[in-house]
Amino acid sequence: MDLRGALRRTAMTRPAVLAVTLPGATELRLEAEAEVRRRGWPVVDAPAAADLLVVCGDPASDDTPWLDGIERSMPEPALRIVAGESGQLADALDTARRDLIDKAATRRAAEVAEVAHVADVSDEPGGHEHGDHEGHGDGHDHTMGEVAGLPMAERGDDRDELRLDRLHVPIGPASSDWPAGLVLRLTLQGDVVQGVEVDHLPLPPSPRLPFWDEPWLRAAHGDEVSRGSAVRRRCAAHLDSAGRLLAVVGWDDVAARCRRLRDEVLSGASRESIGGDLRRTVRRVERSRPLRWSIAGLGELPADRARAAGVSGPALAADGDAHDRLLKWLHEVERGLEGLDDARPLAPDDRTGPRGRLDGPQPPSRALLDILPELLTGAEFACARIIVASLDPDLDELALAPVSGAAHA
Amino acid sequence: MPDAAPLWATVVLPVALAVAAVVAAGFDAMLSGSAERGPAGSVREAGLRALAPLREALRLLVQRPRRTTAADRLLGRLGVVLVPVAAVLAGAVLPWGFRAVSDPSVGIVWFNAMEALAWAAVWLAGWGPNSALSLVGGYRFLAQGLAYELPHMFAITTAALGAESLRVGDVVAAQDGLWFVVWMPAAFVVYLLSALAMSFWGPFEHPVSRDAAGGAAAELAGVDRLVFLGGRWLLLVVTAGFSVPLFLGGGHGPLLPGWAWTLVKTVAVLALLVAGRRALPVLRMERYMEVAWMVLVPLTLLQALFVAVVVLNR
Structure with missing residues (x-):
């Protein structure tokens, strides 16, 4: 025993x-x-x-x-x-x-x-999978009714005008490889997203600056920040986003490498020690035709539309789809290699964080969240996850608006 | 040529398949480990990483199973159990050297029928828990089945055509001298793709992929999860192993005895699949379907036509 x-x-x-x-x-x-x-x-x-x-x-x-x-x-x-x-x-x-x-x-x-658990689904915004429900084809078109205390699915026209079951499925905040705090309330028919409501967890006022934007915000406040540390932060932010997107796409091997590189950049590894590994990883992603074929055309965001929505940063500069944004991140990381150990102070008027301009009327991630509904509607579930990961909004920034305003004054 | 295998082979088969699955999963875990944590510094570290699948199995055995609200327990369980059962039943016609547990005259049809059980298995496992993401995983496998099954059938039909028999033993015997892979390369490549697809593993793991929190496996805990995901490795081993009698000459080869050649070839195919997986993201059927039907179906049909013409003129 x-x-x-x-x-x-x-x-x-x-x-x-x-x-x-x-x-x-x-x-x-x-x-x-x-x-x-x-x-x-x-x-x-x-x-x-x-x-x-x-x-x-x-x-x-x-x-x-x-x-x-x-x-x-x-x-x-x-x-x-x-x-x-x-x-x-x-x-x-x-x-x-x-x-x-x-x-x-x-x-x-x-x-x-004790018998096995029965998941309780009554009141959570994002218990992200258990106990959702689907209606069975019972021949009736009514939407009310309950099974085991759960409401039945309602029906609605799908994109081919077939009346199909609709499920309301919240995604996040506990999904893996997902922006912290983001909750998307999806209306799904099968696995096609028919409606999206963007929501997030409450953002408590925090004395801490958003981690990825910290060097630029501190410089704006008048602190001494070296250019090298800002470049490191930008590279790490992009490697984090790229790792996330690659994990969602299901290329675990390269995703793991991006994350390892991210941690090495943040912990102060020298350019010589990571340069080779980093360039190899970037080349591998660049040259992968299956990857291009798999995610090209998803989340198409031309520059003029992006600008109109207030998007700045890599998502604007990429001027294209999820694959373009991924390459944009990786190329910025590669360019940043040169400046990793630049000890000169960061100019206080440099406010271009990893996700865009920090001195705009709203934080850059706000714009990324605002364009989500139009990009996601009509996409399949898997594509929707890829599109979200390819924009990778950082909700920490949403608490930021007053800070950047103050810095501006 | 094929002899009847002794009765004990029936007992040994599941054990041998399980050992092969653990070894393959261990190799996979080692490769993943070096991507995540850098190359293993010592032999001991490498060994520890390779043991990850066994540790994982033990962990799942200790976890208590759970169930979800209003779950369809019967069908869900059935789906979970069907995965390893289908793998072992398909393995029954897999020849070791020149002997299989059973070598019926319609062995190839039997093999394909057992694999088709995987369709039911994944769909039922996705349906069972009454959960949206599980169901999405189930849908994904149906789409995957539609994409891979036709080219797959043409590929294995081509091998049967070359041997003019549906008996696996005859297919092996027909490759004495010239392996089928030499004059049926397209069928071989398509077979390998569909081997991955029907074991929903690697580039074809979309039905159970991370983006849907594990898809069809999202709600499985404890033993259920072990049986389902372990069964997936069994399926991979069996389908990869079946490429050996179909295309790689089975037990034929110089010097070594038949069983050793089967082993060497199976290990080579599995190693190729596990290592090759590193080069690819997960393929979504929404994109792959077009390739499957517009490129692979015509390709395998041309391959079958070529083989048929050769056979008629011989």
């Missing part, structure tokens, strides 16, 4: 992690990703597969219901930890692992008594 106990304990030595990032916690997310990767723990993308829920950032009270929902829909032994401050993550993960091992080893009595 003790063999079983030993096996249970061994099983949880590397728990599977589902990481959820709250707005404003980009730095914590990067720390968590690096730490989990260093330990070799598996990272999963659905509550059903996870043992350990790692929440990056301080949850507001509004966040509790949907986080609870995710935790409830994880199979036992399940645990949630909150990584609220940087530097404490390693300890928190150690403790969590110990608790999970204890839980796994002692749960035998409960196993018999």
Whole structure:
């Protein structure tokens, strides 16, 4: 019998992690990703597969219901930890692992008594998959009615004017490879997006500047910031976005390389040590014809339309589809290699952050969010995810508007 | 040439397939590990990375299964279990050297019929949990089936045509001297693509891909998840392994005995698929369908025509 106990304990030595990032916690997310990767723990993308829920950032009270929902829909032994401050993550993960091992080893009595979980879907904005519902072709056209407490799907005309079931599916904020805090309320027919409502988690006022825009904002406030550190931040931001897009496209190998490079750039690796690896990765993406063929034409955003919508930065300069935006990011990263160790101070009037101009009337990510509905409507679910990832809005910036105004004055 | 295999082979088959699946998954985990964390510094580290699939299996065994609201448990479970069952049943006609567990006169049809069970399996597993993203995964596999199945059937029909028999043993016997891959290269390549597609793995893992939180597997936990995703590796091993008797001469080869040649060739095909996966993103059927029907179907038909003409004139 003790063999079983030993096996249970061994099983949880590397728990599977589902990481959820709250707005404003980009730095914590990067720390968590690096730490989990260093330990070799598996990272999963659905509550059903996870043992350990790692929440990056301080949850507001509004966040509790949907986080609870995710935790409830994880199979036992399940645990949630909150990584609220940087530097404490390693300890928190150690403790969590110990608790999970204890839980796994002692749960035998409960196993018999308790039946499997039933996910509660009543009140969460983004418990992103469980318990959604589909109507069965029952020959009736009515939209009301309930099955097991869940409303039946309603019907509506699809793009070929067939009356088909409509599902309302919220995506985010706990999806993997997804902008932190973003919630898209999709109306799906089959897997075609028929309607989109852009929403986000509450953005608590934070004393911290948005991580990706920090060097430029600090320079604008009069702090001394070196050009090299700004270039590093820009390169890392683009590598992060590129890694995300490549992960959504399903090219895990290159996505993992982009993320590793991102962490090396941020941790101060020299140009010589990463230059070769980085150029090889960029060439690999550039030359991949299957990738081009797979995502070309998705999320087409010509420059004039982008400008009219207030988009600046790489999404404007790319003047094209998801593939163009990916290459734009990677080329900017490659160009940035030269300036990684530039010690000259950043000019205080340089306000071009990774996602666009920080001194405009609205933060650059606001414009990226505003054009989402027109780009997503009519796309298939998979394409919609690719389009979102190819724009990669940063919701941390939304709390920024007054800051840049003040800096301007 | 084919002899009846002894009875114990029936018991050994699932075990052998499982071992092959673990080895293949371990190799895959090693390659993924070096992309994520850099090259392994030591042999020990490399070994630890290769053990990841076994650790993962143990972890899933300890997890408690869960279910979702208003789930169709019967059909969902059926879908999950069908994946490994289909793989093992298809493996029954897979010859080791020159012997298979069973070598019926319609072996190739049997193999294809068992693979077609995967259609039902993934769709049912996606349907079962009553969850939107699972269902999206299920839809994706139906589209995938429509795209790969026709070229796939023409590809294996071509091999049967070359041997003038649907018996797998006869197909192997017909390749004594000249492997089919030499004069049916298009059919071989299409077969490899469809092997990946029907085991919904690698570039064809869209039905269970990350962007839909695991698609058809999104709601599976614990043993269910292990059986489904482990069954997927079994399916990959079997379909990759079947390319050996179909196109690569089965157990034929100099010096080594038949079973060893089968092993070497199977390992080579699996290694090619697992390593080649690194070069490709996931293919979405919305784009792949056009290639499948406009390029691969005519290509395999031309290939079959060529083989038919050769066979008629021999």
